[in-house]
Amino acid sequence: MPRPALSVLDLVPVRSGQTTAQAVAASLSLAAHADRLGLRRYWFAEHHNMPAVASTTPPVLIAATAARTSRIRVGSGGVMLPNHSPLVVAEQFAALEAMAPGRIDLGLGRAPGSDPVISQLLRMSGTTSDVERFPEHVNDIVSLVSPDGATVRFTSGGTYDVHATPAATTTPEVWLLGSSDYSAQLAASLGMPYVFANHFSGAGLERALDLYRSGFQATAQNPAPRTFLTVNAVAAPTQDEAEQRALPQLRMMARLRQNRPLTALETVEQAQAAASEFDSMGEQIMSGVRQTWFVGTGESVAAEVRTFADRWGVDEVMLSPVSGSFDDEPMDAAPGRVQTLELVTSALGD
Template identity: 50%
Template sequence: MRLSVLDLIPVRRGQTTAQALRASRALVEAADRLGYDRYWVAEHHNAASVASTSPAVELMYLGQNTSRIRLGSGGVMLPNHSPLAVAEQFALLAAAYGDRIDLGIGRAPGTDPVTSAAIRGQLRGGHMVDASGRPTDPVEEFPTNIRDILALLGPEGAEIRLRHGRTYQLRATPAAEHAPELWLLGSSDYSAELAATLGLPYVFAHHFSGRGTHRALDLYRGGFLPSGHAEAPRTFVTVNVSVAETADEAWEFSEPHQFLMASLATRGTMDPQPHVGAEARALLTDDLRAVVAPSVATWAVGDVGQVRDALLRTAEDFGVDEIMVHLVAGARETDDADAWPAKLRGLDLLAEALLD
């Protein structure tokens, strides 16, 4: 079993963005030391409970004291960005960290429509256009933009055809030694089929909903076309995890995240994460627990033996040899704001149980 980590850089009540970043840096350093395979950060915007807005910037900071773990995005939400900007950022990360950079890319905006428009400079009526001046939808351009990034990161760069038959060469960086490894991410059939067609590695966001995983992986594996990026299908899945010395503790630690997911489902917003204990229990009513119960049933929550067995079953069920854990254990009000003690302990427990 290979284990990796997905981090949204969550922000809890009373915690600043700077403290959340320092807490995540402690996590990636622990994961590096303990033998985890990858550490990926997500992209979300305008969410009071999530500090992870700019994966490339965060990774340059988070990875400074690591030596072996792969650093990546889980993922860059490509409709928010130009392909050249993404390629340049991750080419610089590869220049700094060598051959251990993953560029995970998703098609969703990772935010609400107003914020998404603001990111693209469209808040006041601007829009992207094609060569003929017609408005374009960056979501519809997703396959083309993926191909552009692959070309930009290649040794020859991308050749742009201009008018009158002229061409122009674009490169992400002047003299690359290493290129990031590109992964497509998704929680539906679309990215699975696209990854198969392009011959790219693929990750299903099982932690997001817990539904449709088998179908997406079957579509990916069944339709895979070998390429210069992967000769055979390469995939793993993400799982929400809360593990502690006792199952009761693990479930208590999971309650703040349960509340956030219920809040997102019922109100469309996520405030800073409440603290473990009375604060979270007061907010997580029986009605809200019922809202998230189907999703929570797909999480791995319990003592180390229970979570180990759950992750092994998940790996066998989906035919993967790697699980990316999204640690959902919260923090107590007395915990140091620069750390997530329950998550650090969870990394230790999982490493002892599953990593040689």
């Protein structure tokens, strides 16, 4: 099987006792490492008001990462468009493209990225019904970041030209993200590249890809469908260490799905000490989630990546490195996540 390209999805995890500054420093270091390893792209996801997630502002993180890297593409996975004005998003990513020409990806999603209270706070200047205008806003952004800009047409007559930046020579690549039939069909109808959020659960993957590929409407920019897939992964020198490093994130997933109070991410030792916290349902959730993750040695995870890419006909797999930390590991680094990227990249070879 051919070697699939590797990319990274980062939620900027925050572990117990770690400050936001330390968590961001760890992720920026990881991004620089991914750049040196030759990975294809590095994306930040938008989430809000979660104790274990510091990726609240992808454009800010993208700017910092672009400044610390030289070749890897950097982007959002994604910006949750209903939370933001299309013009503001277009201006942010046009500026990012000007700072790192040819290296910026704008992944757009329709989900809120948080709970209803936070969604309302994010949308105080607009209305929650904007989610229904998602297709329109996607088209607006594509037009606004282009050199020609967009045109506002008034109902009373007349027009007004709008540009996200005065004189664009290159534009960010816009992707649609999703985990449902809706996003796949929309991406196909607009002739846009598409990413299925397989790291959520994987449910509906086959149907989404079929809808996207069979319904794709070619454009000059995208003459054929383009897609890759995401997956949660932990790689370590031994299977036992990999399973240990996966435990904190597995327990966080069980809390999320049982609507338990969220906390900063546990260390491996904290997670092991609290192993009896969950009832049988919580244990079933963790077991089910674990079955969809790639956890093992570099060689075994690389083999799973190859098989996964071949099964779904993609040439790129985006890893969300969900490797936890041990108590004695530095707060401003992520050795487990670095190790995952290093081992899988090495095992995949050239």
